[in-house]
Amino acid sequence: MTLQSPHPSTLDTQDEAIGLGTFGGVFTPSILTILGVIMYLRFGWVVGQVGLYPTMAIVTIATSITFLTALSISAIATDQVVRAGGAYYMISRSLGIETGGAVGIPLYFAQALSVALYTIGFAESVKNVFPNVSIVVVALITTVLVTALALASADIAIKAQYVIMAAIALSLVALFFGHDVTVDPSDAVEAAKIERVGFWAVFAVFFPAVTGIMSGVNMSGDLKDPIRSIPRGTLAAVIVGYIIYMAIPFVLVSRTPTASNALLNPEMMVMKRIAIGGHLLIDSIVLGVWGATLSSAIGSILGAPRILQALARDNILPRSLRWLGKGNGPTDDPRLGTLFTLGIVLAVVMMGSLDAIAPVLSMFFLTTYMVLNIAAGLEGFLQSPSFRPTFKVHWSLSVLGAIGCIAVMFLINPVATIAALVIVGLIYFWLERRQIESTWGDVRQGIWMTVVRTALLNIDDNADPKNWRPHLLVLSGAPSKRWYLIEMARALTHNRGLITVASIIPSGSRSIAQQEKAEVVLREFLDKRGVQAFAKIVTADDPFIGTKQLLETYGMGPLIPNTVLLGDSDDPDIESIERYCNTIRVCHGAKRNVVIYRDESGADAPDSLHPPMYADQADQRIDVWWGGLQSNGGLMLILAYLLRTSWQWRSAEIRLKLVVSDEEALEAAEVNLENLTNSLRIGAKPEVILANNRPFEEILRTSSASADLVFLGLAVPHEGGYQAYYQTLQDRVVGLPATVMVLASENLDFSELLQKDVS
Known part of the structure; x- marks a missing residue:
């Protein structure tokens, strides 16, 4: 059966989005996802494992991959009108609807299940402060409240993130102006029990901290000017995150006595012990952890339904789920998609821990980064007349970003990497068999044209x-x-x-x-x-x-x-x-x-x-x-x-x-x-x-x-x-x-x- 995909102009019911700007629509969700729980709970462990300068190398390598991906995103975003669907929309319009769907479907589930991951993480941090509460109950209530914010409107959710960003900023100020860690005789004993690991194992733990640039891209349908906002907001978030991540190790090393080995034990919450007011029941660091989990949950619950909406409108989803493409109100909010996503998230929250699937979710995000780099690299290499981005990036940088993504995927978890790639491949072949027709061109014809041209010029006229x-x-x-x-x-x-x-x-x-x-x-x-x-x-x-x-x-x-x-x-x-x-x-x-x-x-x-x-x-x-x-x-x-x-x-x-x-x-x-x-x-x-x-x-x-x-x-x-x-x-x-x-x-x-x- 051959299915006809609608013209791109029908992907949104209106030409002008809600009007979110660069700061509120792209920078804020991106930086809040970058400055997440890993920064609070694992950054001290990273420094304690490898030391100051190797930590700076880890931060630089990891951020470089994200930065190269941000450059590729900027090139694609300034070449085409980016509508609802964010990364899915970019990939499908560059590499074809099959590739876009193969990445978009796993990306949707990764975004949706991330909501559960973050709300459970928030509930666990609440339980650390209030031991008598139930993690599942807190996670369920938090999920419903976060979804209610998204249903109210993207604008309200973004404004809520301003409050969260203020809490994170306050926690960082408290950290930078904190005091030395008081040496506890038990610290050395506890640290001695912790296994020491190598550079790349530490890198694998830290790398998810610099991901999160998709949070802003996923809001593409709600931006007033996505061509302008996506490059500026995404690159700014990457740069600001890099500066903060390069500064924190100096604070941790200077405030923590080497003999104490306190950095090696994540349970010691060394950042809490350094920050001003760290002795309080609810201090700035705890607020920062809560802010990091809640902001990431809000970013995911905003992004996932919009990806789902775009998938439905492109006929990627089965016919029985096409109603998920419907938008509501003058801003075309995906309310049905949000409720559908809420059902999935609540079911997963009821199951409890997500430790088993969390690595695969990270693989799906990295797969998206890799494919975006490939798309920008191919467009630049082929020099198609239709590819005319105002933000120009040399194709070799995009290829380097793609290589970095696949390398990091195997470093983090080889088994999860293979599982993610197999899932993406199966979805691709399923979509190819359905023969979904699109009314937009993609880079594949340009690839074949280049291959055919090279082959024809190399075929010898004298037959052998x-x-x-x-x-x-x-x-x-x-x-x-x-x-x-x-x-x-x-x-x-x-x-x-x-x-x-x-x-x-x-x-x-x-x-x-x-x-x-x-x-x-x-x-x-x-x-x-x-x-x-x-x-x-x-x-x-x-x-x-x-x-x-x-x-x-x-x-x-x-x-x-x-x-x-x-x-x-x-x-x-x-x-x-x-x-x-x-x-x-x-x-x-x-x-x-x-x-x-x-x-x-x-x-x-x-x-x-x-x-x-x-x-x-x-x-x-x-x-x-x-x-x-x-x-x-x-x-x-x-x-x-x-x-x-x-x-x-x-x-x-x-x-x-x-x-x-x-x-x-x-x-x-x-x-x-x-x-x-x-x-x-x-x-x-x-x-x-x-x-x-x-x-x-x-x-x-x-x-x-x-x-x-x-x-x-x-x-x-x-x-x-x-x-x-x-x-x-x-x-x-x-x-x-x-x-x-x-x-x-x-x-x-x-x-x-x-x-x-x-x-």
């Missing part, structure tokens, strides 16, 4: 026999009438060559536009039947002239059809046979091999259960009538071998048949043919037939009557008499099984392809 592949021009007419030709072409190429199905229609019967549309219809007809082929339709006064036009004009550079596949002429009219023979002569003169497939079974419909190319016998047989390795013989054996590599003919036996006139030549012919078949290594079985004064027609009919397919050579077209020769050949093969008549015309020695020097 050892690298020969069949490039078939199939003159099938209406494919439904001669479907066996298409089956023959598919069996011969078997993913090793190219097929062009061509049809010649009368001049004036179609306009150019109608002709192009007919080619599209023909291509779709072939695709639905699993045939990978190009389609070409030309107009001409008669088929002979049309074939000549195709041979003269079709192709590009060295990539032109080398073999013409056509059906046998079934018109007894003398003029028709003459035109048919002229077609063979023109193909030969153009150095194109000729393969004529004659089938008398009549099973030519594309939907027939047993077309000729699908022989049902357990032991199939292909007879190749041998006239020598040179000329037609080499090409016939190559084609027979290619047929046997297809699944239709995988069990076929190739019999190489040679007729000798007398017994004196029989023994020598048997030895020579046996040696030849052994050297060719294609599994052919030699068979020498004694004529005994019998005409070849009789030998042919008798010997090949039980074959499934027969190969015969064609004489080189010559002036005068070729028409009579071909009519004689037609009479000769009447009553035979399906027959392939071959004329080798290329300037190639096909024996070189068969007889390889392996010394």
Whole structure:
């Protein structure tokens, strides 16, 4: 089933969003997610494990990856109007709807489940202050209150984040103006019990602290000017976060005596012990922890429904969930999506701990970063005329960011990385099978254009026999009438060559536009039947002239059809046979091999259960009538071998048949043919037939009557008499099984392809 995705302009019900600015809509949610619980609960442990300067290196490396990703986001955001959906919208419009959906669906669940992760974290911190409360009850109440803020409006939720940001800022001030940690004799004993880990293990723990730039990007649909706000707000948040993270280690080292080893124990809350007022029941550091968890929860509950809304509007979600794309009010708030997300979050909160899935959630965020970097890198590398960002970033920086993301993913958790990539891959192939059509272009066509251009320029004009592949021009007419030709072409190429199905229609019967549309219809007809082929339709006064036009004009550079596949002429009219023979002569003169497939079974419909190319016998047989390795013989054996590599003919036996006139030549012919078949290594079985004064027609009919397919050579077209020769050949093969008549015309020695020097 093919689904049509709406035009981008329909993704939002209005052109102007709620009007959030850079500071409130991008910077605030991003910086609050960056300055999270890891900063409060694990940063001291990081410093204690590796020391001051390695900590600064960890912060710099981690922030560099985030910064490179922010640059890629800025480039994409300033090239296109970023509507609701944030990262999903950017990826789908750059790398295609399948890639966007493959990343967008896991990203939605990561954002949704993050709400539960943060509210449970908040509840645990509340329990540390008030031991008698229930974590689940506090988490459930917090989840509902946070969702209520999001339902009220994004504007109110953002304003609530201002209060939270004030609490975090107060905690940082209290930390920077704090006092030295009082040495406790028990500190050294407790620290000695803590396992010491290496640099990259510490890096893996710290890296999630610098993620969070998606919080602002996810609000793209609610920004007044996303093209302006996303780059400025995102980069500013990364830079401010870096400055704070580089300053805190100096405070921790200077305020904590080395002998105490207090930094190594996360349970000691060293930042609480340094900060002013740290002795209070609820101090600034506790408020900061609460603010960090609540702000991250608010950012996630704002972002997840907007991703879901965009997925529904692009027909990514199943039909039963399309209602999630509906927006409410003049601001197009995704209220239904928010309630749907609330249901998921409440169910997860009731389950309790999220330790098992938290690593996979981090992988989904990093996968999004990686794909965004790839999208920006490809756009910049391909230099597509449509990619004109006002914020220019060299493609190598985006590629470096993508490499950094995948490296960090494996450093953090290899198993979770593989799990995330497998899930993304499965969703991609699911969406590809659904064949969702989009009305916007993406970078994939540019990628293929670059690959094709490079390949064409590197293909040698002088063909090498050892690298020969069949490039078939199939003159099938209406494919439904001669479907066996298409089956023959598919069996011969078997993913090793190219097929062009061509049809010649009368001049004036179609306009150019109608002709192009007919080619599209023909291509779709072939695709639905699993045939990978190009389609070409030309107009001409008669088929002979049309074939000549195709041979003269079709192709590009060295990539032109080398073999013409056509059906046998079934018109007894003398003029028709003459035109048919002229077609063979023109193909030969153009150095194109000729393969004529004659089938008398009549099973030519594309939907027939047993077309000729699908022989049902357990032991199939292909007879190749041998006239020598040179000329037609080499090409016939190559084609027979290619047929046997297809699944239709995988069990076929190739019999190489040679007729000798007398017994004196029989023994020598048997030895020579046996040696030849052994050297060719294609599994052919030699068979020498004694004529005994019998005409070849009789030998042919008798010997090949039980074959499934027969190969015969064609004489080189010559002036005068070729028409009579071909009519004689037609009479000769009447009553035979399906027959392939071959004329080798290329300037190639096909024996070189068969007889390889392996010394």
